Structures are given as C-alpha cells and as structure tokens.
Amino acid sequence: MPPAASAGERYGVVWASATSAGKTAGNVTQIHRVGVRVYLDIGPGGEPASDFTIGKLLPARSPQGEPSVTVEVANTGGRAIDLTGKVTLTEGPAGTRAGPFEVTQGTTLAPGQSGQVTARFPNELPNGPWRIEVNLESGMVKRSASAKLTFPDPGGTGTPGTGLSRIATGWTVGAAAVGLLVFTGLAMLARRSRRRALAVH
The missing domain is CATH 2.60.40.10 (Immunoglobulins)
Known part of the structure; x- marks a missing residue:
C-alpha cells in the first residue's frame, strides 16, 4: 500500500484471468476468470467493530x-x-x-x-x-x-x-434467571425475619 494511504476500510478484488489463443477460423474467444474479494483495513487500532x-x-x-x-x-x-x-x-x-x-x-x-x-x-x-x-x-x-x-x-x-x-x-435469559433467584432469596429471607419477629413478640 502507498505510505500516504488514508485510514479506513477499502474494498477490492484480486482477479486471475486466462484467455485462449486467437483462432483464424472463428471469432469466439474463451476467457476463464476467478476473483477473490478483499476487505483492506488501513490504520492503527486493529479492525473496527462490526454491528x-x-x-x-x-x-x-x-x-x-x-x-x-x-x-x-x-x-x-x-x-x-x-x-x-x-x-x-x-x-x-x-x-x-x-x-x-x-x-x-x-x-x-x-x-x-x-x-x-x-x-x-x-x-x-x-x-x-x-x-x-x-x-x-x-x-x-x-x-x-x-x-x-x-x-x-x-x-x-x-x-x-x-x-x-x-x-x-x-x-x-441467564441474567433474568439470576435476577429471579436473587428476588426469590430476598423474599424468603424477609418472610423468615417476619416469622422470627412475631415469635419474639
């Protein structure tokens, strides 16, 4: 890449192409081509996040x-x-x-x-x-x-x-389940505390 290339993401393709030799008896030429798409990220800091x-x-x-x-x-x-x-x-x-x-x-x-x-x-x-x-x-x-x-x-x-x-x-889902368990545990502790307070009185 040129040293002066600006930061950012670029899109390109690398082509490989082969063409058949010309024939004097016809006007049909075969071309075989394959390409690889390229995502090129220029700049410090690693790849940007996708979302x-x-x-x-x-x-x-x-x-x-x-x-x-x-x-x-x-x-x-x-x-x-x-x-x-x-x-x-x-x-x-x-x-x-x-x-x-x-x-x-x-x-x-x-x-x-x-x-x-x-x-x-x-x-x-x-x-x-x-x-x-x-x-x-x-x-x-x-x-x-x-x-x-x-x-x-x-x-x-x-x-x-x-x-x-x-x-x-x-x-x-896991966070909701943990929250439900915490809520249930606090409710049970509160209920036990009430029973103990009634027993003392």
Whole structure:
C-alpha cells in the first residue's frame, strides 16, 4: 500500500484471468476468470467493530401468489457486513409452523449503509396471522427479532410487522434467571425475619 494511504476500510478484488489463443477460423474467444474479494483495513487500532440492527418486517405477496418478507437492516458498525440468515414462521392458523427459510444471499452493506434482505415462502402459505422470527448474522455478529404479521392477497403489500422486539439471547435469559433467584432469596429471607419477629413478640 502507498505510505500516504488514508485510514479506513477499502474494498477490492484480486482477479486471475486466462484467455485462449486467437483462432483464424472463428471469432469466439474463451476467457476463464476467478476473483477473490478483499476487505483492506488501513490504520492503527486493529479492525473496527462490526454491528447491525434489524428494522421493519414488511410482508408482501407477488401477483403470482408468492409470499415474502422484506427485512430492513442498518449497518451500525465500522466495517462492511455480509448478511445471511433464516426466517421461521410460528403461531399460524390452527397453530401451524413453517420454516426455517433462507434469506437472500449476497447482501453486503458498507458502514453506515442501510439495506434489505428478503425471505420467500411457498405459494400455498396461508395469509396468517403469523409470528415471524428473523435470525441474521454476519461473521460472529448475530442479531434476532420477532413480530406479528399477516400476508396480503396476491399483488399486495401488507402492514409492517408490529411488536418488533429482540429475541432474548442466552446471556439475557441467564441474567433474568439470576435476577429471579436473587428476588426469590430476598423474599424468603424477609418472610423468615417476619416469622422470627412475631415469635419474639
């Protein structure tokens, strides 16, 4: 890299290409090419942190009847993210469940950029209502959300999912369990203290 290169993250590709020798009998040339994508971070302090948030979940159904959900995502970290993930539908009509379904591949967002990923479902999927659970990840960063939504009729766009919330992670569940144990222990101690005070009187 040039010594005067400014700090920040760069994007590039390294190409390897081979072209067949020209032929006098024809005008077709074969080119074989392969590339490797490069994320180049310039500057001190190591790699910037990666993070993203999940926004609205918008249900839709194509004119051909294919239902889908578009998930808004914002890159809130300091480096590019490549999003993958799955979508699961639960609590549907008569308690039905569907999925998990893969989201569209190849969604890359630069720092500060917002975009969308989409999950598509079978045409015969009922309109709902459903509870949708979205699990997205980029490398080691994983984010989840859930909402209630209903798919529209063919050719329509539904109302964005309501009640959007983070799904509790293992850490938050553990913290809640510890808090519950502490609360229960304090309540038991208070009850014993009251009994002792009554016995003394």
